[in-house]
Amino acid sequence: MTSAGGIQIPSRLPLLLTHEGVLLPGSTVRFSVGSPRNMQLVSQRLLKGTSLKSTIIGVIPNTRDPEHDTDDLPTLHKIGTAGIAVQVVGSNWPKPHYTLLITGLCRFSVSSLLKERPFVLAEVQVLCCLTRLLAVFLYFRFITATYWAGVFISVTSVPEIRELRKV
Template sequence: MRFTRRGRMATGCRYNRVCSMADHDLSEAIGKPGSISIPKKLPLFLTADLVIFPGLIVPIAVTDEDTVQMINDTMQSGPRIIGSFMRRQAGGDEIAVHKIGTALMILRMLRMPDGSIRMIIQGLDRIELLEVEQEKPYPIGRVHQLVVKTRKSVRLEALMRALRDDFDQMAELAPAIPDEFKVAVHNLDHPGGLADLITANLNLEPQTRQQVLETLKIPDRLRLVRQLI
């Protein structure tokens, strides 16, 4: 499995597409599912091929006029949280998306002279799309926050250790892996976050990333990511 250089530590990730939260000031809050309460209704940010995991920071460019309006409204009227869901098929007017997505907080936004937006978002928790209540001018949906609580156990610790060992073997063959990312993998003690962090930095097809996002049981997610390395 090839490693992609998209993974960087949050302190220096501003211009990278996917960045880890492991050493970020908010990592404690984001590393614990359910630490932030997600509104039951959210504007929906629909993507063609981008799967965003909880605990990651992602720079995004927005050019679609309706989505620009959605971001502007969100920044002015609420907690700056939107729901990201990947479409089942690219294009088309019908809202057909995967039901499991991620709640995102808009950290920064920059309006460009051409009317587009550059923003830096932060993944919070997995969410389930229950219903689309509005489609125009931009979609708004009713969502459910998915908080998977897992008790530490000998079996879970063994799975985390095995995943780290697999990662270390891959890292020996991939000198492009940044040292700070290696440190993050070994310092992160949240099992679900560990699986998400490694997945986000592997060169995988969007549907495979979505499969990991939809794997809610932590032991199953750890096993799946081991298979993907």
């Protein structure tokens, strides 16, 4: 397990194969899930999980449309993003499918595939944890904003300047 800004990234991640876009650390993306592999991932991992660890999955761009999922696994990209599923919405109309809202945590490299069915499970190695850098960036941004807000408040609290602003 590797830490990503306080969240432990497991060394084995189930992989969500998607052709809809790329998830990056710090971004939140909505994915439609309708292929058999991805449906199994949601039903067996996300809906039955009881811990934070069970909501962390790997998202990898798929080279073909997962709706036309066959028994053979497509060629996978070696780099993906570990993400946390913050929302799972299911529907049976017009056909059974899920919609996932996933927030990216950090990038990973696929070391090996452990299983392909009922969903893809891979051994992964975390490449870099941008969440820690992002947290530092946001902290300094907050400090800077607080500083400038303090300067603005102190400048507008001087009686002479307050009088000038009325003119």
